[in-house]
Amino acid sequence: MSARETILGRVRAKLPKGPEGARREAVELHMAQHPRNLIPARGQGDIDHRIRVFTEMMLAVGGTVEIIDDINEVPHHVAVYLRDGNLPAVVRRGSDPLLAKLPWHRGGTLEVTEGPAVDADRASISHAFAGVAESGTIVQISGPENPTTLNFLPEAHIVVLESAALFASYEEAWSKLRNSMGEGNMPRTVNMISGPSRTADIEQTIVRPAHGPKNMHVIIVR
Amino acid sequence: MPENSPRVGLFVTCLVDMFRPSVGFAAVKLLEDAGCTVEVPEAQTCCGQPAYNSGDTASARAIALNVIAAFKGYDYVVAPSGSCGGMMVKHYPELFEPGSTDHEEALDLSRRTHELTSFLTRVLKVEKVVAQFPARATYHDSCSGLRELGIRNEPRKLLASVEGVSLREMTDSEVCCGFGGTFCVKYPGISDKMLEKKLRHIEATGADTLIAGDLGCLMNMAGKLKRVGSAIKVRHVAEVLAGDYGTPPIAEAE
Amino acid sequence: MDLGAANFKDNVGKALADDKLQNAMTETGPRFIYKRTKAREALPEFDQLRDQARDIKDHVLDHLDIYLETYEAKVKATGGYVHWAETPDDARAAVLDICRKANARMVTKGKSMISEEIDLNQHLEANGITPVETDLGEYIIQLRNERPSHIIAPAVHLTRDQVEADFRRVHTHLDPKRDLTEIPALVEEARAVLRQKYLTADVGITGANFLIAETGTSIIVTNEGNGDLTQTLPKVHIVLASIEKLVPTLEDATTILRVLARSATGQDFSNYTTFSTGGRRPGDPDGPVEYHVILLDNGRTNVLGTEFQDMLRCIRCGACLNHCPVYNAVGGHAYGWVYPGPIGSVVTPALIGIENAKHLPNASTFCGRCEEVCPMRIPIPKMLRHWREKEFERHLQPTSMRWGLGLWAWMAKRPKLYRKATALAARVLANQAFGKGRLKKVPLASGWTEFRDMPAPQGKTFHQLWKERRS
Numbered sequence: 001m002s003a004r005e006t007i008l009g010r011v012r013a014k015l016p017k018g019p020e021g022a023r024r025e026a027v028e029l030h031m032a033q034h035p036r037n038l039i040p041a042r043g044q045g046d047i048d049h050r051i052r053v054f055t056e057m058m059l060a061v062g063g064t065v066e067i068i069d070d071i072n073e074v075p076h077h078v079a080v081y082l083r084d085g086n087l088p089a090v091v092r093r094g095s096d097p098l099l100a101k102l103p104w105h106r107g108g109t110l111e112v113t114e115g116p117a118v119d120a121d122r123a124s125i126s127h128a129f130a131g132v133a134e135s136g137t138i139v140q141i142s143g144p145e146n147p148t149t150l151n152f153l154p155e156a157h158i159v160v161l162e163s164a165a166l167f168a169s170y171e172e173a174w175s176k177l178r179n180s181m182g183e184g185n186m187p188r189t190v191n192m193i194s195g196p197s198r199t200a201d202i203e204q205t206i207v208r209p210a211h212g213p214k215n216m217h218v219i220i221v222r
Numbered sequence: 223m224p225e226n227s228p229r230v231g232l233f234v235t236c237l238v239d240m241f242r243p244s245v246g247f248a249a250v251k252l253l254e255d256a257g258c259t260v261e262v263p264e265a266q267t268c269c270g271q272p273a274y275n276s277g278d279t280a281s282a283r284a285i286a287l288n289v290i291a292a293f294k295g296y297d298y299v300v301a302p303s304g305s306c307g308g309m310m311v312k313h314y315p316e317l318f319e320p321g322s323t324d325h326e327e328a329l330d331l332s333r334r335t336h337e338l339t340s341f342l343t344r345v346l347k348v349e350k351v352v353a354q355f356p357a358r359a360t361y362h363d364s365c366s367g368l369r370e371l372g373i374r375n376e377p378r379k380l381l382a383s384v385e386g387v388s389l390r391e392m393t394d395s396e397v398c399c400g401f402g403g404t405f406c407v408k409y410p411g412i413s414d415k416m417l418e419k420k421l422r423h424i425e426a427t428g429a430d431t432l433i434a435g436d437l438g439c440l441m442n443m444a445g446k447l448k449r450v451g452s453a454i455k456v457r458h459v460a461e462v463l464a465g466d467y468g469t470p471p472i473a474e475a476e
Numbered sequence: 477m478d479l480g481a482a483n484f485k486d487n488v489g490k491a492l493a494d495d496k497l498q499n500a501m502t503e504t505g506p507r508f509i510y511k512r513t514k515a516r517e518a519l520p521e522f523d524q525l526r527d528q529a530r531d532i533k534d535h536v537l538d539h540l541d542i543y544l545e546t547y548e549a550k551v552k553a554t555g556g557y558v559h560w561a562e563t564p565d566d567a568r569a570a571v572l573d574i575c576r577k578a579n580a581r582m583v584t585k586g587k588s589m590i591s592e593e594i595d596l597n598q599h600l601e602a603n604g605i606t607p608v609e610t611d612l613g614e615y616i617i618q619l620r621n622e623r624p625s626h627i628i629a630p631a632v633h634l635t636r637d638q639v640e641a642d643f644r645r646v647h648t649h650l651d652p653k654r655d656l657t658e659i660p661a662l663v664e665e666a667r668a669v670l671r672q673k674y675l676t677a678d679v680g681i682t683g684a685n686f687l688i689a690e691t692g693t694s695i696i697v698t699n700e701g702n703g704d705l706t707q708t709l710p711k712v713h714i715v716l717a718s719i720e721k722l723v724p725t726l727e728d729a730t731t732i733l734r735v736l737a738r739s740a741t742g743q744d745f746s747n748y749t750t751f752s753t754g755g756r757r758p759g760d761p762d763g764p765v766e767y768h769v770i771l772l773d774n775g776r777t778n779v780l781g782t783e784f785q786d787m788l789r790c791i792r793c794g795a796c797l798n799h800c801p802v803y804n805a806v807g808g809h810a811y812g813w814v815y816p817g818p819i820g821s822v823v824t825p826a827l828i829g830i831e832n833a834k835h836l837p838n839a840s841t842f843c844g845r846c847e848e849v850c851p852m853r854i855p856i857p858k859m860l861r862h863w864r865e866k867e868f869e870r871h872l873q874p875t876s877m878r879w880g881l882g883l884w885a886w887m888a889k890r891p892k893l894y895r896k897a898t899a900l901a902a903r904v905l906a907n908q909a910f911g912k913g914r915l916k917k918v919p920l921a922s923g924w925t926e927f928r929d930m931p932a933p934q935g936k937t938f939h940q941l942w943k944e945r946r947s
Binding site for chain 3: 243272277292366397472
């Protein structure tokens, strides 16, 4: 007998006896309906509230946030952010259409490279799939548009978050994902990111960064 | 005061019975002052916790049945201990098959049983006691009373009404002192490490008196305090509430 | 399997005499507690979320066969591979096989308790493959050839000077003049060394905090980002998981995630929560090409349907360790195996046999703090008591204790005899104290009097006095 059959057999032998059909139906129904459980009130409110809570939470975990009104201003803000951080005026991005069509020339000498990150990259920019106010969390999905390595290899990770995608809770991000990919489907990777990389493994003392980015900068576009 | 005096069976606890009867008499005084008629069933011995916590469920069950029988018919059963109280309130019903007569009786006892300070405040609605006791005191929350019976404010509220008592909170008052019944003799080194931490917190308050509601914890902490030569006096909460400062503190000479 | 758990008493003796360990535990213990308290206070719904988290896992355990099948089918549909492993041997063999097919020479590893449980590193090394732990704490203890002493903070038993000494011993490139006395310098050194490992590893191995049946997804939760670099850069990603990690849906995983970080580190959410589903998709410019999941049983099915089933709700947050006065007195290594602390004392006997872990369920005062803070509301003291029942049934406890308790219980069932015996004992002990109120030594009670005096009885029992005064 295969390990699979042995394990499943043992599980079945130990479980409460009941009509097999009803047990299966219960599971299928639960997965089909994927009901939301209790959602904390903290993030819920209008966009001003969500921006306020998101910003508060992101700052608390060592990230930075700026809020702008015009998406075309992003290149300028990226250039300023890199300059203020003493970083070279080079930023890596994926093929994300929103980022691709930005007027990058407005960033002055800012150089924009495209593709997944490499070890030498100092800064990257991603377009957030979603933001979650309740814990100041950015949701990124993998793919050529925003490669996963952009989130981890460079020293500075800049994220553009449109206010329409800044939700109160994770559950709303899941709804958006289900709408875009279909029920039960996931991208290869979904990264929920709440602030720059850190460790407390030596004497419970928080140090940033550990292995990932040292800085995380979120530009919220109203 | 209630018109019909509630009939209370005092569960003395085995430690109070053998080591410190003054706690039992203090409890009787407090209950009588609050209008109860107190009786002490002779057939009681111990709540059975040592057996229960050692995995000897059969003995625990037999002892529980003995206690249930001894305290049949009382309006209330009161123990000057959150630990024995917790055993009777929370664990007796777990010892018997749901639906059985024994289970029903265990549940009935459980509903009637209370730890002393919580009985006074929650059931009898006692707001204050009339007593004097000179003490700069700190209060240790014994684990079972705190976490099984939710007792925290009750003793503090009553202590605050004693003339002469001032309370100061220690850090980690809700952390175990290292007693744990047979634990403290099976793993004396660990128990002692826990005691050391507890003593540091007690001493840091500057209190001259340590008060708690369980004699096991009190004997453990008093034994250590005296071993290291501390002058801090150790008292059961019932003694303080009853104003019994004539009896020598725990582990101290007459 | 090493059987350090059988040597608990010796381990405790060493731990109590280890000043560095004692300093580390005294410094860090209270920090975890403070942070959790703050996080809990900031979320009014926290306790309700704990109830829901418990209910979700209970539902999964009651339907585990169906969720496992559903999960497996979904992983396969997304191009991943599922390997079922009944024993640690099976799991090790599966991992080695995947590594060999990938011609792997070096593998990076995210933090995984299952890896510890199956002693994977030793097996890989014995087969010519170099495993490199990438979680900072795990990396440090790998350098020291130790087991983690804490579920989420593996090196919590160490101080910075010990870490510096290990780095200087192993990182031979280090300039002796470079200052490594401060923690950020140590972290920076580890970052530089490990970055090169991520980039050159052939296989990345991670654990899984959860497996989602609905989507065939595995979840890892880290703060360092090491797990992500481990699983994203090599061509092959292997996930080590045990069968009870299943949750039904994204929503259910989300609910449990809300209580996980708060209970563990006191964070609202960990820095990196990563959901992985299969390998590289068409057009993906990065990520692993192959995605494998090892599903380990190793005794868990024996626990299902028994009085111990609730332990399978555990999400390995470590809150019970942080709040346990016994754990904080002796540290994690004293427990002698992979899982320390209160939950370790529940899980270890189930996985290696109660006869090999006799002390663990007894080394608790039943203070109840573990149950009070457990996000999954596991009744840990109750489970420990069930293990004591098993020990009692199988006569595994010391004979002296059995006799002592047996005699006491026999007396306790006979009130009249009990009255006489206690009256005698009270009188004898009181006389021995000679009015000093306490005894330095008591026959058969050296466990008590080794560290404390024995308060003397007042002389007569309550029952004697009651009779005298009330009759």
